[in-house]
Amino acid sequence: MKSIILIGMPSSGKTYVGEALAKSLQRPFIDLDDVFIERVQRTPQEVVKQDGHELFRRLETECLASVADIQDAVISTGGGIVTEERNRPYLEKNIIIYVKRELDDLDVEGRPLAKGLSAAALFAERRSLYESWSHYEVENHDAEQAVADIRRLLNL
Ligand SMILES: Nc1ncnc2c1ncn2[C@@H]1O[C@H](COP(=O)(O)OP(=O)(O)OP(=O)(O)O)[C@@H](O)[C@H]1O
Ligand SMILES: O=C(O)C1=C[C@@H](O)[C@@H](O)[C@H](O)C1
Ligand SMILES: [Mg+2]
Incomplete structure (x- = not known):
């Protein structure tokens, strides 16, 4: 079976739920x-910090490409994966789940966010991308509930 790949805002719980x-x-x-x-x-x-945002994004795409054909895994991504259109075909080889969490609950204090934007500004920029690139959406209020919701959505 295809892998399940989690996308969403920085700190939305992609790793935790994944x-x-x-x-x-x-x-x-x-x-x-x-x-x-x-x-x-x-x-x-x-x-x-050392080489700039563009190189980071290029290397991130290479990393995504290296895991995109793996079967049967659960894969969590970085929050900015949806900002490069070239990433979409790699994500789409898998089942894409958008992990949603209240902006106020995002623990982004002291974290270097892309382009120095606030979480609210990043969300405004990316919300429609997370929504349109994902096959399913799940709320992360509670990790156990999110896991149960994903299992139900995917009949697993
Ligand atoms: N449902 C939850 N209950 C309690 N703590 C949570 C929950 N979801 C996430 N967290 C906590 O919130 C923080 C951010 O979660 P996590 O690292 O999984 O986010 P992420 O989406 O993987 O972030 P990044 O984009 O940086 O990889 C972590 O400290 C994690 O333990
Ligand atoms: O959402 C983003 O664009 C980013 C999130 C951080 O975890 C880092 O991966 C980097 O600062 C980019
Ligand atoms: Mg993570």
Whole structure:
């Protein structure tokens, strides 16, 4: 079966819910941030700081391409994955779930967000992308509930 791939705002719970979902389904969990660090030997933040946003996005696409054909996994992505149209075909090889969380609940304090924008500004820019690129949407108030909702939506 295709992998389940989670998209959504920074800190919306893609990793948290993804890990719980993988455990519940007894499937491998892949976090694209970990793939990035392993391939590039630097964190996304280091690359942005040292070499700029564009290189970070190019390397992120390479990381996505490297996992896009893996079957049966749960994959969480970085919040900005929807900002590059070239990422869409890789995401679409999989089942795409938009993980939603109240803006006020996003724990973005002190985190370097893309382009130095606030979470509200990023959300305004990306909301329609998360909505239109995803096959399903799930609220993350409570991780167990989000896992149950995804399992129900996908009949798993
Ligand atoms: N349902 C939840 N209940 C309690 N804590 C949560 C829940 N969802 C997420 N968190 C917490 O919120 C923070 C952000 O979650 P997480 O790291 O999973 O977000 P993310 O979408 O993967 O972020 P990023 O875009 O940076 O990868 C973490 O500290 C996580 O433990
Ligand atoms: O949402 C984004 O565009 C980003 C989120 C951060 O986790 C980092 O990956 C980087 O700052 C970009
Ligand atoms: Mg994450």
